[in-house]
Amino acid sequence: xxxxLHSPPRQLIELRIEHxxxxxxxxxxxxxxxxxxxxxxxxxxxxxxxRDRIARLEAEIDPPQPA
Numbered sequence: 001x002x003x004x005l006h007s008p009p010r011q012l013i014e015l016r017i018e019h020x021x022x023x024x025x026x027x028x029x030x031x032x033x034x035x036x037x038x039x040x041x042x043x044x045x046x047x048x049x050x051r052d053r054i055a056r057l058e059a060e061i062d063p064p065q066p067a
Contacts, residue, residue, distance in 0.1 A: 009061060012057050015057065022043055025043060026043045
């Protein structure tokens with residue numbers, strides 16, 4: 001296992017954990033405070049940015065094969 005804390009596979013794991021945490025927070029916030037649309041919108045934007053970073057990192061680690 002790669003012990004480098006800044007390696008792409010390690011970063012990918014951390015981003016996926018953060019993304020899952022945001023999913024959970026968005027679900028809980030929506031259930032608890034349905035009127036707090038601005039907070040939910042900000043969380044969803046952050047989650048989308050994380051998803052984009054995850055996709056870029058996945059492509060960097062395992063580039064798509066040419067057609």
